[in-house]
Amino acid sequence: MDFLQILDAPIEPGGLVEWIPAVPGGLGSWRRDSRETSHNHEQHLRSAFEYRARTHREGGRESWLGVSIEFAEPLSIPSIRAAMIAYVNRHEVLRTHVVLKADHDGRYRTERYSTERETVHLKMSRIGWYTETPLLLEQVAGSFDRATAPLHWPAYRFATVARPHSFTLLFAADHSLVDGYSLVTAQYELTELYRASRDRRPPALEPAGSYLDFSDAQRRAADLEGPEHPAAQTWARFIAPYGGTFPPNPLLDDPPPAGTSPDDHEPPVIDHRPGGGAVEAAPPQPFQPSRTCLLLDDAGARRFEDFCERSGASTIGGLLGALSVAFRATTDADEFVVVMPRHTRTDAAWAHSLGWFVGLAPMAIDIHDTPDLVEAARRSTAAVTESKYGGALPFLRVADLIGVGGSPHMVVSYMDTRGTPRADVADAGGARVLRSHSYADDEVYVWVNRTPGGLRMHARYPAVGVDRVPRFLDLFARLLASTPAER
Template identity: 30%
Template sequence: MEYTHLSEFLIRRGELTIWTPELTRSDAWRDDERPLASVHEQYLGFLEPDDPRPGRGRWIGTIFEMDAPLDAQAWATTLRLWHDRHEGFRTTAVPTGDGGYHRVTTAPGTVQVTGAPVPGLVDGDQINEYLCEVLESRLSALVWPHLLLATVTHETDDFTVLVGADHSVLDAYSQAVLILELRTLYTAVRTGGEIRDSATFGSPADYAVRERAAAEELTPDSPAVAVWREFLGTPGSPMPRFAADRVAELDGEHAQPSVSRTLLTIEELEEVEQVLNRIRHRLSVTVFAALAVASRAVFGEDRFRTVMPIATRPDLTWLESMGWFVNVVPVDITLPAGADMAAALEVTRSSLKRAHTCNDASWGRSLAMVGAVEGPTFGASFLDIRMLPDYELVADLRGRTLRAVSYSTEEVYFWVVRGPDGLYVSTRYPAGLPAEVMDRFLTEFARAMYAVTTIAAPVAAARPVDAPAALSAG
């Protein structure tokens, strides 16, 4: 599943409708004593309440083609039931008057979703542009609803579905699993089938209680804080950046370039995985080892530092929840002089184990304790899409996860995905970074991945296979 911009998805010609959640009662909101998650509260602190385009650079979403005709009444019922199921769509943050925010929530049955046709707009490219504008202007972390939907009906017996949301109510895992959830729910509504209930649709607000309690237990002496301290270095030091000395300063604002490409074909990847099985290393370790090797090849640096977003769904209660269940951990890899991929794998395996110390530790609170003056600007994540249920069907539905266009002059992110057709990467980077620099880095990244096939002898074969890595998220 590609992680891409909406503008890169070809929407077929059809009739557009925007679907907006609305409260059925004006007094539906109730004060909710449960806290906001640490990452949610920190996110709100960076926002401007008067921003005329609050979704610009911030919204995320999903687009796919539903393999059934659109029944407007059944679809509205589906979306109402979806909001009833997920409390994360029925909660928001309101100002407290002292610069902070508190949570308010509305009960199941108080949200309906209504459709508004957009007349005279049928060309796919024009629909795409219109939707980009709507998502930038209407989606906000400070104004409910934090989620909008669109459908495009075609002359065929199917329709396109777009789900756009502020990041506070969706994460990368939610983006991926919502496709089959909506498909299953819509099918049940249309056919009169059973509407499945489950204990795995836990509330993000309940998770926030648990997350904030853990964050309060952190101290400057906590092992996770020590890992962040070593990662950052001297208090007040800048966060690691990708190719910082290669980024030119440009006048005005520029959209970040976005690149998606195949790193390894399925045939090449299977060669790599055969060797990894023999030497008892995981593909996730290999991805970060290859990033470090590529960084050394292009920039001459033996030390590679980045952050890795990880999913923080602590147990099955939140397995199918819609929400923002993400933490960030530091990855710090120093390659020995002259290290080949075999040596890089061993070093990276140890580095990722050390990073996992931070899995359950709030990254914002940890950084505050080590004297950080800024947040992360360089990140990388890995996901094996085959872990998702019915992932092959998602491909048949043209499912894509989406991110907003970014205008950052510093941020660089890599999303690496093991899909059914091979290993591919998506990245975004500052407009001031020459395209040839990124092209060379991705070339060296692919070269390092494939170099695993040259490892001839088992490496530390007596040790157990790597423990499963935490689920990465974007």
Template identity: 30%
Template structure:
């Protein structure tokens, strides 16, 4: 399953219906549970941006192989909102925060599960595929906000050519949803709909509330001070540079590595690049390896004494060396904070951050480097459950992550074997950042794919295309030969023309 923008999803022509949660103003009640750090920061940013807030949502698209029944879908969405308190909560801005000695300028309000209704707006006529895209994209871009409920909106499309099924597309603000929520919802909504339509048990487990998690996280963060070991480790990471990384990544917060002067290792761009509006970042979605190639890469990583995650990181290190002259690479990695069973499939933003500094040392091949790189990848892993925002405040570092790399193995997710059948894809909106670079690398049953967003301007976009093409080359060299060298000249001088200096 790919992670792309809505523009990359093959939306069908058909009849669009909007399904909007609704509630009476008098049914809302104040809730004392505090917002998570990331939720509070997100709400503050939305308040600062004001009316210019636009195109900042995530979501999922997938087909349900049953006819669309309005009553069943309305019941499905009522049940979905009932199962997750995050969907039934919102924020309210407190006046006179300083005068009232309240730390958070945003409080929380919540509504009971039985007080949510669903309003239905179905088009009279079908729309073209392009019109469907424009309709859904503009709806999500303009209506989804961390400051206005509902924070999750749903649309369906009944295709003209397949009356026995329909497409479901939902978008949500990040404060009520993360990537795992996006994925879990495919199974959850399908079972809820089949239960409502066919009358059988949905067989879904229940989980805890993100609101409880958020309140507990704030209590945990309150124990931090300038001398806490986790604070010191983040501070050391942001301050420490080897000679090589100070050249290629000079900022305290890791940025996308600087390449050698143009012309020394030019490569072409990958396919499916979206840079249609200078306000928004470039977007790319591509398959790095198919299922068979992924398994071969996995076996090469295991043969060298590590796992595929370490193999991916090592390939990134080799790529950096080929383009910048050093294998040292620093980035930020998002990690989930679902550390207890009760948070397992709860809807919410269960995401922490860890710093990563890959240092292959004197290694000059993939098989030599993967061990040291694996150790580096584990170095800060335990920091993922410690909220970063209070740490940033304590050390006076407010720069948001600039270079982010995520690797996730989703093969074990329930229902993963059905994603292709349901044409499932997780979605993200366009992003207006000028300098951030994000790579999402996902292993799923059908292979390994990459989604990226990056500056759309020259030379930033070219640098990213160049990096990713080299990265793909490195992966394929390892797939073909089981190993490869850091230096491209050595990698291509193998006996018999085999890359990596080794025979298969």
């Protein structure tokens, strides 16, 4: 299943319709919900709130994830409407909104409001017929960018692109509502809900727990923990050599000063408010380029997995080992310092839930002696084991406990989607995970997914002044391709 930046998605043009969630009476009819907000969600809202306060605009901070699903049949309007409404009813996170409020002393507090099942309906907006994919994608991307602002409800939107004998269903949501695994499962759920409605039968779906219940339980438990918690200790050891913050990434030619964030590099804007005065605007910052490729087919991926097992390494350790070898060759750095997202779906109740079930685990892999792939894979496997406790507390709680500054500059994610229903169909082009573009100039993200078809990579990195990242990714791919078979 490909993971693509929206403008790279190969969606066939056709008639575009946007489906906008709404509730009669607006948020004023919703009930106050006492369940606590997750730390991930609050951290995300803090960032968006501070950005809006500084720039007086919502755009430029796009952080949505989405999915596109292909159907080889004419679109049934009643069935697709029923499927999308059923999806909203199934996942409570799509029927809630968190309001962030900042007190005069700089402290934040959150208030959650929710609405019941069957209260959300969809407004159908016919946008027009498109004959060219680039123009279609520009419209969809712009619409999703505007619709998924995290400080408003709904922070998600559906769209369909219909053709005489096929159609595409698209769904996008702000990151506060979904994670990558949510979108992998969404392709099956939305397909099944559509077919069930079309065939007039009950959908064959497992129960899905509510992310709101998870958030509440996780928040209350995390807020009871102190700096002696293993996660806080793991992070404290990680940041200690770097002065309490994240180290710069030597892949970047001109890394920004320590402690800065992507928002610090946003161009100034013109304030058109009455009495606001005009500020000269700098040229728009280009969004990050991306790379998507099949690293290894299924046979090659199995060969690599066998190599890792023979080397005494895990598959994740082998991938990190290859990345660390490529990192050393590209930068001559003594350590490969990386943050790895770790899922927090630790209970079967959350297996099919829509939400942001992610913790962050830091690790520093020693590469000062230029290890070969076997040794690097072993060291990386040990580092993964040692760092696993880092994701046991949400990062915002860790930061509050020990004072971590800044944000990660090198992130590597791994996910195995082979157990997901319809994974083979999705992998053959039946569905794709999508993401918004990003403007950050101080971070490199690499996603590696194991799918039925093999190992797929998606990466994004700064657009200006970076020459090392493409070489780093090329070498990583070559290392995987050259893995020897068992003799």
